[in-house]
Amino acid sequence: MTLLLxxxxxxxxxxxxxxxxxxxxxxxxxxxxxxxxxxxxxMLFLVLAGLSVVVAIGSIGARMTTxxxxxxxxxxxxxxxxxxxxxxxxxxxxxxEDRNPEFRIAEDARVATDAPISMAxxxxxxxxxxxxxxxxxxxxxxxxxxxxxxxxxxVPKYLVVTVxxxxxxxxxxxxxxxxRLSKVIAGKNAAEAQFRAIASNxxxxxxxxAQNGEETTAHRALSRAFDTVIVNWRQLCVxxxxxxxxxxxxxxxxxxxxxxxxxxxxxxxxxxxxxxAQAVAAFVMVQTALNxxxxxxxxxxxxxxxxxxxxxxxxxxxELDDNKDxxx
Numbered sequence: 001m002t003l004l005l006x007x008x009x010x011x012x013x014x015x016x017x018x019x020x021x022x023x024x025x026x027x028x029x030x031x032x033x034x035x036x037x038x039x040x041x042x043m044l045f046l047v048l049a050g051l052s053v054v055v056a057i058g059s060i061g062a063r064m065t066t067x068x069x070x071x072x073x074x075x076x077x078x079x080x081x082x083x084x085x086x087x088x089x090x091x092x093x094x095x096x097e098d099r100n101p102e103f104r105i106a107e108d109a110r111v112a113t114d115a116p117i118s119m120a121x122x123x124x125x126x127x128x129x130x131x132x133x134x135x136x137x138x139x140x141x142x143x144x145x146x147x148x149x150x151x152x153x154x155v156p157k158y159l160v161v162t163v164x165x166x167x168x169x170x171x172x173x174x175x176x177x178x179x180r181l182s183k184v185i186a187g188k189n190a191a192e193a194q195f196r197a198i199a200s201n202x203x204x205x206x207x208x209x210a211q212n213g214e215e216t217t218a219h220r221a222l223s224r225a226f227d228t229v230i231v232n233w234r235q236l237c238v239x240x241x242x243x244x245x246x247x248x249x250x251x252x253x254x255x256x257x258x259x260x261x262x263x264x265x266x267x268x269x270x271x272x273x274x275x276x277a278q279a280v281a282a283f284v285m286v287q288t289a290l291n292x293x294x295x296x297x298x299x300x301x302x303x304x305x306x307x308x309x310x311x312x313x314x315x316x317x318x319e320l321d322d323n324k325d326x327x328x
Contacts, residue, residue, distance in 0.1 A: 001062050001065050001066040001069070002062075002066060004058065004062040005059065005062040005063055005066060005117075005121055006124065008055055008056075008058050008059035008062055009059070009121055009124050009125045009128070010128065011055045012052065012055050012056065012059065012125070013125060013128050013129060013132060015048060015051055015052045015055065016052075016129075016285070017132055017133070018048060019045075019048055019052075020133070020136060020278050020281050020282060020285075021278065022041060022044060022045060022048060023274070023277050023278050023281055024272075024274035024275055024277060024278035025037070025041055025274060026038070026041040026045075026274070026277075027272075027273045027274040027276075027277040027278075028272055028273060028274030028275075029041060029274075030273070030274075031272065031273040031274070059121075063117060063118065063121060066117050067113055067114045067117050067118075070113040070117065071109060071110055071113040071114065074109050074112070074113055074310075075105060075106075075109050078104075078105045078109060078310070078313065078314075079105060081314075081317050082101065082105065082313075082317065087317060087320050101313050101316075103192075103193035103196060103197075104193070104309050104310055104313045105313070107306075108189070108305075108306040108307075108309045108310050109306075109310055110306075111302060111303060111305075111306035112303065112306040112307045112310045115299060115300075115302065115303035115306070116303060116307075118299075119296060119299065119300065119303065122292060122296065123292060125289070126288075126289035126290070126292040127289070129285050129286065129288070129289040130286055130289040130290060133282040133285040133286045133289070134160060134163075134282075134286050136278060136279065136282040137157070137159040137160050137163065137279060137282050137283060137286060138157055138159075138160055140159075140271070140275050140278060140279045140282070141157065141158060141159030141160065141261075141262070141265075141279055142157070142265075142270075143155065143156050143157065143158065144158040144264065144265065146264075158261070159261060159262075159279060159283060162257075162261055163283055163286050163287050163290065164290070166254075166257065166287060167286075167287050167290035167291050168290075170246060170250055170291050170294050171290070171291060171293050171294055173246050174243060174246050174247070174291075174293065174294040174297050175293070175297075177242045177243060177245070177246060178239060178242065178243045178297050178298070178301070180239060181239045181240075181243065181297065181298060181301040182300075182301035182304050182305060184232070184235045184236050184239050184301075185236065185298075185301045185302050185305045186304075186305040186308065186309075187232045187235070188229075188232040188233060188235075188236050189305050189306070189309065190309075191225070191228045191229045191231075191232045192229055192232075194225055194228070195222075195225040195226055195228070195229050198221055198222055198225045199222060240298060243297055243298060246294060247294055247295060250287075250291065250294065254283070254284050254287050254288070255280060255283075255284055257283070258279065258280035258281075258283035258284060259276070259280055261283070262276040262279050262280060263276075
């Protein structure tokens with residue numbers, strides 16, 4: 001499944017690379033008003049698009065099968081260790097942590113196995129896309145000569161230089177704006193799990209005599225837990241709004257920046273319309289690949305939160321085993 005997933009990433013990249021040349025030929029034919037060439041390119045597009053759909057379907061199958069198998073292995077391991085020798089009755093966590101290991105086994109184990117595979121495939125695609133499409137920017141864009149106070153200034157491989165600097169600025173901006181996101185997501189997950197744990201404990205607790213007092217205490221405890229959930233959700237909302245400012249703004253700006261950068265050479269006759277379209281598409285591909293962290297920062301923070309929570313459960317189980325083996 002892993003090899004199939006890697007192969008699907010490579011095949012999809014190859015199709016995207018071929019589509020970039022299709023875009024160049026199509027727009028050149030469009031500019032020439034060449035009807036036969038446009039019909040030929042339209043037929044070619046149907047073939048390339050059909051192959052891309054088939055590869056995308058295979059990629060989803062390979063990715064989700066790998067995720068399912070890894071989650072099954074991890075969850076069964078956690079269940080076996082949690083139930084063996086009644087460990088679930090003796091687990092202890094830090095005061096700042098929630099007391100609901102069931103949530104970690106059910107939900108955090110899912111996120112901790114789903115997200116890394118999706119991100120690994122995305123990171124591989126981003127790395128290969130950068131290597132592949134930066135060559136188009138290098139060759140099609142070439143050098144740019146601009147007049148600065150009467151002197152000619154040549155910027156070598158200006159599209160490559162610009163996309164690297166632009167992507168670096170976006171990544172640094174996202175890292176600064178979303179620096180608290182991982183902590184906020186961890187707090188949100190812990191609050192949700194604690195809320196479930198308190199509600200579950202109330203249902204499972206044996207009834208006793210003074211019901212009115214118990215109901216009031218239980219209501220306060222549950223209300224406080226829910227208030228903590230709401231506070232954490234509010235903090236998460238603020239963090240996601242801030243990161244969306246960068247990610248959504250970049251999605252709108254990147255194609256425009258590509259067209260603006262190519263406009264001087266197009267107006268000077270040094271680039272055809274098809275080459276401009278190809279260069280802009282390559283610019284967006286490389287920029288998206290280089291800003292993989294920008295696009296995946298919230299998901300990465302969610303993943304790290306769940307990984308840490310599963311890891312702390314494993315540590316707690318290990319400590320139980322260590323204490324059991326110590327001489328009394």
